[in-house]
Amino acid sequence: MTAVLTTTAMPPAATAPTALRRALPLLAAPVAFFVAFFAVPMVVVLSSSLAAGGAPSLANYARVLLDQYHWDVLAVTFRIAALTTLAVTLLGYPLAYYLVRVVSSNALRRSCVILLLLPLFTSNIVRSFGWMILLGRNGLVNDTLVGIGLLERPVRFLGTEMGIVIGLVYILLPFIVLAVGNALATVDPTLEEASADLGASPFTTFWTVTFPLCLPGLIAGVIMVFTLAASAYVTPALLSGGKITVFPMLIFQQYSTVFDVHYGGALSITLLVFTLVLVALAGRIGNGGGDRS
Amino acid sequence: MIARVVLRIVAWAVMAYLILPLVVIVGASLTATSYLAFPPQGLTLAWYGRMLADTSYVAAFGTSTALALAATAGAVLLALPAALAIARHDFPGKRTLLSLLMSPLVLPHVVLGAALLQYCAALGLMRSFAALLVGHVVIVTPFVLRSVLPQLTPEQRALEEASADLGAGPFETFLLVVLPQIRGGLTSGAIFAFISSWINVELSIFNTTAELTTIPVKLFNYVQYTIDPVIAAVSSITIAVAAVTIVLLDLTVGLHVLSNRR
Numbered sequence: 001m002t003a004v005l006t007t008t009a010m011p012p013a014a015t016a017p018t019a020l021r022r023a024l025p026l027l028a029a030p031v032a033f034f035v036a037f038f039a040v041p042m043v044v045v046l047s048s049s050l051a052a053g054g055a056p057s058l059a060n061y062a063r064v065l066l067d068q069y070h071w072d073v074l075a076v077t078f079r080i081a082a083l084t085t086l087a088v089t090l091l092g093y094p095l096a097y098y099l100v101r102v103v104s105s106n107a108l109r110r111s112c113v114i115l116l117l118l119p120l121f122t123s124n125i126v127r128s129f130g131w132m133i134l135l136g137r138n139g140l141v142n143d144t145l146v147g148i149g150l151l152e153r154p155v156r157f158l159g160t161e162m163g164i165v166i167g168l169v170y171i172l173l174p175f176i177v178l179a180v181g182n183a184l185a186t187v188d189p190t191l192e193e194a195s196a197d198l199g200a201s202p203f204t205t206f207w208t209v210t211f212p213l214c215l216p217g218l219i220a221g222v223i224m225v226f227t228l229a230a231s232a233y234v235t236p237a238l239l240s241g242g243k244i245t246v247f248p249m250l251i252f253q254q255y256s257t258v259f260d261v262h263y264g265g266a267l268s269i270t271l272l273v274f275t276l277v278l279v280a281l282a283g284r285i286g287n288g289g290g291d292r293s
Numbered sequence: 294m295i296a297r298v299v300l301r302i303v304a305w306a307v308m309a310y311l312i313l314p315l316v317v318i319v320g321a322s323l324t325a326t327s328y329l330a331f332p333p334q335g336l337t338l339a340w341y342g343r344m345l346a347d348t349s350y351v352a353a354f355g356t357s358t359a360l361a362l363a364a365t366a367g368a369v370l371l372a373l374p375a376a377l378a379i380a381r382h383d384f385p386g387k388r389t390l391l392s393l394l395m396s397p398l399v400l401p402h403v404v405l406g407a408a409l410l411q412y413c414a415a416l417g418l419m420r421s422f423a424a425l426l427v428g429h430v431v432i433v434t435p436f437v438l439r440s441v442l443p444q445l446t447p448e449q450r451a452l453e454e455a456s457a458d459l460g461a462g463p464f465e466t467f468l469l470v471v472l473p474q475i476r477g478g479l480t481s482g483a484i485f486a487f488i489s490s491w492i493n494v495e496l497s498i499f500n501t502t503a504e505l506t507t508i509p510v511k512l513f514n515y516v517q518y519t520i521d522p523v524i525a526a527v528s529s530i531t532i533a534v535a536a537v538t539i540v541l542l543d544l545t546v547g548l549h550v551l552s553n554r555r
Contacts, residue, residue: 019382026378027390030371030434034393037427038405041412045404048411091307098304102297113548114539115312121535122315123492123509126528129516130314133321133329133525140317140331173311202296224399231401234494234513248403248495255407255499268404275401 049265060266070250070267074274077247080161080236081229084168088225091169092176093218099177100184120174128238131167132158135239159241167235172228176221183217184210223279230275247271315532322525329520340526350511350527357507360422360497361490364429365437368486369479371430372437377471380445395439397432402495405431410499424500425507432496433486440482444475477546484542488535 052059064070103109119127134140135157142154157163187210195205233248240246251271254264317331325335344350372394378384379391397405405428413424452474456466472479494509501510508531515524542548 016383016385020384023378023382023384026374030375030394031390033371033427034431034434037409037412038397038431039393041405041408044412044415045408091303091310094300094303095307098300102300102304110543110548112308114543115308117539117542117548118532118535119311119315121488121492121538122532123494123512125494125509125513125516126318126531127314129512129520129524129528130318132516132520133317133331134314170310170314173307227399227401231403232495233403238513238516248401251403251407252498255410261411264407268401268407271401272404279399 045261045265045268047265048261049269052262060262061270063263064266064270070270073245073247073250074270076161076244077230078274078278080164080168080246081226083161083165084172084229085222085226087165087169088172088176089218089222092173092221093180096177096181096184100181116174116177119170124171124232124234125238127171128167128235131163131170132238135163135166158239159243161244163239164236164244164246167239168229168232171232171235172225175224175228176218179217179221179224180214183214187213219283223282226282227275227279230278231271318525319529319532322522322529324522324525327521329522329525340522341530343523344526344530347523350508353506353508353511354530356422356505357491357509360425360429360507361487363426364433364490365483365486367426367430368434368437369483372434372441372482373479376438376441376445380442381450395435398435402432402493406496406499409496413500420500420502420505422505425497425505428496428500429490429493432493433489436485436489437479437482440478440485441475442478444478449474481542481546484538484545488538491534492531 049060050056050058099109099112103112136142137154137156141157142151145151146154157166191209191213192205195209196202200208231248232246233252236244236246237249247267248271251264251267254260254267258264320333321329321331322340323336323338324330324333325337325339326333375390375394379387409424409428410419413419413421413427418424449471453466453470456470457463461469492509493507494513497507497510498513501507506514508527512524512527512531539548
């Protein structure tokens, strides 16, 4: 109680140790919880991955990284994640732009936001299940494509990378629309008007004013979508029909059926490192683009 | 002008794509056939009756709801003091702490789930409600933190000082001044936390058993072997829960996303 009292009466310039002493009563519970149930479990995974036969060893990593199979699975995983991110951006950006800049009725925008949140608030499993029905051999997608003559006979979607990408794009689309849309909503429309007044075409205005200003929102959305796509387990598991393996499935197998925490730990850390490195690279490229404009 | 027409068509096509699978699930849950059919052939609510008659579904709905409520309460209790400390004090390591508390947002849930399975096994908590709960608290805390933090502004701080100057105790100030001001952020953060816990599969799947299971995990295990209209009925219920949650969000704090007003 007294600690809270001193915080409200804090002088403007508190020294660092004083600030820490005052923050400590507030921080104790959250820090203790996150250390106990987040940091320590992750360290346990890391240390198990670095042990084999009771001694420190890199054997688990050798087993992961020297096996061509793992590289193939990583390639599939990140190819699916990259394709998903690309498709999500190409579909989500126009929708975000339309909802923020074109739709003038608040009621319509509100309804669209509700429809955008509805899938986001529904489990991956339910949404993937919807696509299992739609993409089946006699599902609505095949029936329609055959019916309008685009296809001669039904094609197989389930059990292909294409099917997984369709499902993941569906799951992750709302994230990018919200990220880009919220960035767009904070761009001052008078900047675009100024650009138009100075003789720029709508396209030039978009490309040189609007797009660079919402780039940070786009990058944040892209990074989120990519990491979620690369670490997705449920959607690939349901839409792959057992025919395609992505990296998170290997992790799940090790912990749920094989119980090999050493090898499983090495797989977990590998996925984590690859994802973080690619995210850092994407952030760098994105920031470079932002500075240039 | 052509660009605008193309934009309109793309936008509406994407909206249709977003809503189609949900319509298909709800439609298929009403079919009178014993296999999944869309468009539904005949209309019946029999599959919902079958679901309610199966106590394991009812139990899983109960577990999911209890877990999501407890995880949300835990997240609020952890995120609120953390947000106050981060907004109010310039202590060393603040950025690192914030990154630690926010990192569950980007960490693969499969990795965290595996880690918690191994760790809780060592603690003797393997595959228990407690093991599920601590994991869910970790993944939903960032949602509350993220939405409360921006509301703890210097202006809000000034009112808090005024309250203290006028003789209010710290508890009174928190309850009567701070809480009403951050209510919006807290509510929307809590709703996002609730729904993220309610729909989670990838974390829960490691610590559930045949008896102790959440509704998404139960659906996941079921769908891999059998697909029938009962599954569509259960899925439709979860879609309804999502819809109710969104309406609650709209009624309490309003849906301010994508709005031009800053």
